[in-house]
Amino acid sequence: MQITCLGATRTVTGSSFLVELDDQTCFLVDCGLFQGGRQIEQRNWDISDHRPQDIKAIYITHAHIDHSGLVPRLTRQGYNGPIYATKATSELLKILWLDSAHIQQMEAQWQSRKNKRVGRKDIEPLYETVDAEAAIALIRPVEMNAPLELIPGVTSTFVSAGHILGAASLHLSLQAADGAHNVGFSGDVGRQKQLIVPDPEIMPRVDTLFMETTYGQRLHKSIADSEKELMDVITQAFKEGGRVVIPSFAVERTQELIYVMAQAYRDGKWPGEMPVYLDSPLAIKATQIFRDHPEFFDDETKAILDSGQRPLNFPFLTPTPSTQESQAINDKKGPMVIIAGNGMSTAGRIKHHLKHNLWRSDCHVVIVGFQAQGSTGRQLVDGADTVKIFREDVEVRAKIHTIGGFSAHADQAELLTWLEPQIHDGLCVNLIHGEELQSLGFAKVAQKRFPNAHFHVPKWKEVIRVTPFAEVAPLPVEEFPEPAARLAMPQRRAMVAEVRQLRDRLDEVMLEILTGERDLDQRQIEALRQVVEGAEAALAQWEAA
Known part of the structure; x- marks a missing residue:
């Protein structure tokens, strides 16, 4: 089992995660649009990693475009499976997707008219109204707090997250040939005593959690x-x-x-x-x-x-x-x-x-x-x-x-309050949906407060491998062996622990640079980054063997 982070990693938009149980079964949790400038929005065009022809379903935590707005792009590329969301989210998706399609078409037409004046080609829209309508036809509303096996081997439960009307966290109980694993996706966590919508609820126990950190370094005004x-x-x-x-x-x-x-x-x-x-x-x-x-x-x-x-x-x-x-x-x-x-x-x-x-x-x-x-x-x-x-x-x-x-997003204190009842020994928390400083800063605070859990800030397209939980003591980073030696190691968990330590050290250095606590030394950063990439490559090589 593995989960690929296709968006909202060290940035806020583009939430999307590919969950793979095995070679035959995969699905998406959220499928959001990247927003915030031309460079990052360019990611919306290549959706090959979303595997629209292969995925069995799409689960949408809530209707905001940065969590749902890429779905019509997938239907444009051939996706025709079910889209699961709460009832209120389903109603909002219908208007949001049609509006987004209209914007995509208008912007493409405007750019095409401009291009014609200088002899350039027309611009194709990311998707059109017909694609949004195709996506709407695939929506399958589900109830809150109702465990459902909508995909063989996957029991899903939407739990109220506050935030906006119908927003939910998603609890997944995954059953595959290599065992079972419980995974949670926070979606966007709302505030306590927020206007109009109820307070966020707590998911059942998970082994791996993907948690938003939009305001991981900030305290809101009342x-x-x-x-x-x-x-x-x-x-x-x-x-x-x-x-x-x-x-x-x-x-x-x-x-x-x-x-x-x-x-x-x-x-x-x-x-x-x-x-x-x-x-x-x-x-x-x-x-x-x-x-x-x-x-x-x-x-x-x-x-x-x-x-x-x-x-x-x-x-x-x-x-x-x-x-x-x-x-x-x-x-x-x-x-x-x-x-x-x-x-x-x-x-x-x-x-x-x-x-x-x-x-x-x-x-x-x-x-x-x-x-x-x-x-x-x-x-x-x-x-x-x-x-x-x-x-x-x-x-x-x-x-x-x-x-x-x-803000409809919980601040640092509210995120910690939401997280606390879900902490247990060995919990793996992947911090997402936050700009790099927000996610890394929250990781530092949360790790200090909850030392029995592990906090990690993934990178774009990083693959998170999940297996039935088992504690293994980490090996010292200083004793990191060569790839050839690693192939002979019998304990995958020990290898994973080493890679985590190296990743964490790199994140600590990056946070110190972002906060001004350390001067930028590009050579040192690159050297540490190469060690991390070497460790990840060795782990992948060992698993392939």
Whole structure:
């Protein structure tokens, strides 16, 4: 049995893991789109390692595009097996995939028109609406907390992860010829006391865990403080006659913002008749799905409904689904709030609103979610004086506010709290879905707190081999033998322990460099990296023999 890390390794997007029981049985856990700049997005085009012709199924932990958005690419390449997800996730996937396909087509058409002017070839979209529709037809909704053998030898259980409507962690009990192994995938872990959705639950015991670390080195502000900060910005803009522009993810983040604004209205704290334009067709549809599924709400949100109030609506909220309605917003005068997608400002209507408003000193841009390296949103957070929008430089005069408390991701303390009840002697934890500094930093903290577990930060396309758990004392790194000698070693576990020690040492050095504790010595880094690669190659050679 082995698991290949096809994404979300030392980066946040592109979550996808190929699980192989044997030569005949393999499947994917998540199949996400890489986002955050041209270089990393190039990975979306080559999906040969995803093996669309071979995999038996795809399990989706939740609907966000960085966990699900590559599925239509697989259907375009011939995948026609089942796609398993919770009921709420299944509903959200339908609108998210169609929206993503539309974006892919529009961007390809735009680039093709540009290419024609200089005599270049047309651009093929990553996938099209027909591919998204084919993927939607393959969705098979399943219940939370229901162990099901959907693939022979694989018993899967979705467990609530908080985060967004329908989001889940996935517990897998794997049975193969060489034994049994329990594997857990955290998905994206939500926050304690998060708005709208329930708190994350704990999976059954696992031997190997793949755990997200988006904010492995960060502590969030409290949700109450973040609500106040948002309302302070809105009130200030109202007094100035300015605008509040909020790049927002269509699913969960938008609904949380509406929830906070609706609460302020019910409490008599909304400034005047300040309008709020929900300028995202996708977010409008997602919000309606939320309203249609109150059974997935937490107790606090259900209580608002039971009192006769509307937690996801208020009189000054105006959806603008059509292009004409969206364009008309920038012709309006006076203070207003504009919520538009996408959340990283890399595509969608938010780009138009930023182009029209970033140069205005009375504009407030509120960042309420994670911003990947290379994205326009990340440039704004990092204090850029100008950003390029539609290939034009736009001066940044607007005030940029980063409000981290609305994050749907657990912070370091919350991740440790979620992890603690799952710790046992010999647990192997692979830290994923975090930029390198976040994952390596969390590994250092978690290893100190839970010394009886092992923490590892995989690399892209790294293969994690899993076998029935057995403890073997690690050999000293200094006694690392030559490959020929390793072939004669009877204990595979001892070899694995050595390779882990070497990997960990390399990760420690990289963390020290990233945090400024060590000066970069490229020769030393390369020497250590070669030792690690040699150890991994020796292990592979031994296993092949």
